Amino acid sequence: MGVDCEIGNDGDEAVGVGLEDEKYWPLMPPLPSYGYGREHPGPRFGSLIHGQNLKDVVVTGHNGTIDGQGQTWWKKYRQKLLNNTRGPLVQIMWSTDILISNITLRDSPFWTLHPYDCKNVTIRNVTILAPIFEAPNTDGIDPDSCEDMIIENCYISVGDDGIAIKSGWDQYGIAYARPSKNIHIRNLVVRSMVSAGVSIGSEMSGGVSNVTVENLHVWNSRRAIRIKTAPGRGGYVRHITYQNVTLDNVRVGIVVKTDYNEYADDEYDRKAIPILEDISYTSIHGEGVRVPVRIHGSDEIPGLFFLLHVKTSTFMMSKAT
Template identity: 80%
Template sequence: MELNVVRGIMGETSVPSSSTGKFQFGLLHRRWVPAFLSSYKTMFAVLWVVGLASVFVWQRGGVVEGIRTFRWGAPPGRAAPLLRMRVFNLTEFGGVGDGVAMNTGAFECAVAAIAALGGGQLNVEAGVWLTGPFNLTSHMTLFLAEGAVILGVEDETCWPLMPPLPSYGYGREHKGPRYGSLIHGQNLTDVVITGHNGTIDGQGKAWWTKYRQKVLNHTRGPLVQLMWSQNIVISNITLRNSPFWTLHPYDCKNVTIANLTILAPVYQAPNTDGIDPDSCENVLIENCYISVGDDGIAIKSGWDQYGIKYGRPSTNILIRNLVVRSNVSAGVSIGSEMSGGISNVTVENVVVWNSRRAVRIKTAAGRGAYIHNITFRNLIFDNVRVGIIIKTDYNEHPDEGFDPKAFPDINDISYTGIHGQRVRVPVRIQGSENIPVKGVSFRNMSVGITYKKKHIFQCAFVQGRVIGSIFPAPCKNLDRYDEAGHLVERSESQNMSDIDYDL
């Protein structure tokens, strides 16, 4: 029988039933963090200990073993649970897990058999399964056993070419078509990718080298990409060394991403974002460790005039209980491609460490649309250059056809319970005359700084307020309120610019 709730391995995550197609998204949002994590000190201790424990082992070379201990992985030898009525092993279709034999045909045959039966489960057993890209089907579970590695072939001629995404109108790195993803799906319903911490490895180093050498004629492909699909669960696996963005849900609804480890070198692995929800609705991302060569998470919704025309926002997104590292970019980003709009996003209980930026909103003239109702709550920063940043001049465009007067609207952004240490610039909010940042609020913030200079809380064209005690001292662009919410001092200099990039 079909299981409507996958217990244990999925951490009680709700899964859509293939018979009804319903998704228990409301249940997911009611699974709040236990009360004992309401104290930021307790939360810091819990997340920081498990994060450092995993990193310690990882940096000593034991990536898989170390992260297993962090991610509540299954004990050795557990059999794959029966998550579907019909179950197949890849070896039944000629699969060979020796790291040498090509298994593209075996995956394709297995998926075709599952599609013909209307759904089923494909078990990938322990071994190294070299393969080219392949597609999933609806009502399917792809289960990676402990010790299983799906290994992407390095030869780009094995990767199919696909049209540009309609909301980008461009291959992102080159005009024309783009490479597809290693694991792909379009117009699907009820898809689960899970396991006992098995791994999907894109062997991205060859792609990164060719990208830097400028010998690729098309945009690199993601590791996993699902498009125009719904009721998706991805959990309890490791994703590493993606050629490009690692996990890319595009125009999807009802997506749960839980208990993932996502890895790429923190340097020399360009554009290896961890998770990029793009024009997606109803997304839960929780309990993940991410250390990559670009943004840990980047919420997107299309690029300039193409995104405006496509008009699909990213909305209703909950991100919680993460440890993230991004030496090159940011732990969590919104934008810069946000031309379909982004709204109703909550980011809570997140540790960002050894990163260039912690949480960032980025946009530019030409993007249009809006960024509304964004909540950051209970965040810990440790050794980051800029803690909070809003940037409105991220001037990267697909072509010259964008409207320079398409100004995005940024409003209702709140930061509550922000703490940390070794931060160079805690806040930098750079609005502009045409793109002012409105409705920003700060409450309960204490961030230890490493640079003893004025103007470390930087603002330009910002309207909003600070409530109660804030350290370091906030910029004068913001109204001051006491803890009870009573106005203490009204700002008279919201347009004042105090941005210092020399810090």
């Protein structure tokens, strides 16, 4: 089934707006690779734009905007007034041959653009915006158990990770066993004052492999590129290439964190140790960087980084303020 969703016409800056009252939003079961709503047990709220089991999907805006009206959701989340997990702004699941282009996505209640268990996905010329503070979990793009994907020519400024590649959470992700693989990210400008420009994890229990990130500019951010995982995740992160990355006023350039101890429930297997290997950083150049590289190890994952390479990279340091 082919689907063509257009927001506005040429020259028309149309705006699609989400409803602020959660009673108008449907509830959906937890994702099978998460086993949990993500913020709460049980169901999660649906998305403003949702599709599943589709083929040949086009979402385009002719420079129009989809506004998630996230302010009310963020406030209720901080006040602990929600009983279910907030929903993404755009979520497409179990689908193939997807193009999302020439559109602005802003103020999502939760993750902004979430392709889940999809194949052959292109995201091009998309602007994603949320306040850089006080907009919790507003990741820009979250490829989740996706295969054969291109993300290019995008601008992202949000209140969490600009991009976070995922593949399921703990024992649920291990059982679902759908990796994210063959992902090419290029020609992006990203700002993330509270998290990272491009992350892998922390939910990566199905595995992440064959990822290339190139021609990336991260500015005014807390971290630039980060891998985050923990004992109990299982899975792997392998064959990852970062090249031609420019950092401007970033606190920490490269981060690998293996003690990101946030779990779906108490049933995870502490012996499920993630594997990290063949991770390459080439031509990473930064100005105003406080810490070029930071690695957080854990007792369960010793001696892990012998296949991590940093080559031909320079960092101009700044003083902490």
